[in-house]
Amino acid sequence: MIFSKTGNTTLITQERATIIELVANIEKKHDQIKGDNIIVNLFSVKEINEAGINDFLSLSKKHKVDKKSFVIVTDKITYDIAPEELSIVPTINEAHDIIEMEEIERDLDF
Template sequence: MIFTKEGSLIIVSQEEISIERFLQNLENEYAKLKNDNLVVDLLGFSKLTPYNVISFLEISRKHKKNEQSFVLVSDKVSYDDVPEEINLVPTLQEARDLIEMEEIERDLGL
């Protein structure tokens, strides 16, 4: 796994691996990441389905309970095809922007 720290967030990416293995690796490393906002970069996966994205739902819920942001990045799946509680955006910049907005909301107590 590749971890890139940018201020208050960590971008997690992986090359040359199945989406199932990537999710398993993320769950194994989660204890080290639970206190940071997470951006999970899925742009490197050429074949991605809504089901693949939905498989991140449980870890997303766990992370949000810890009052941290969790955002998936993929341009292969539309956010209309996944549950509303999954943050899915098509670019890394939109992920950064979404986390910034969520941090402001948390600071304001919204």
């Protein structure tokens, strides 16, 4: 798992861990990254199913309570299959766009 921070956004790239291990590792590091917007890059994961994506649900909810974005990047599952509480996009650029839009919404109190 690689953490790369730019500004107030942390990009987490998954290398070899399973989704369950990745979620557990992110939860361990949550105190260090809770003030950042989070992008989780799952490009290296060969198979992702709805149950695997749902493992991120509690992390995403916890992060959004703190008024920060939590975006998953994968082209293996679409946003219409996953719960609507999760932000799922196919590219890192789109993840940054989602974060920017959510920050504007928070600034405007939507």
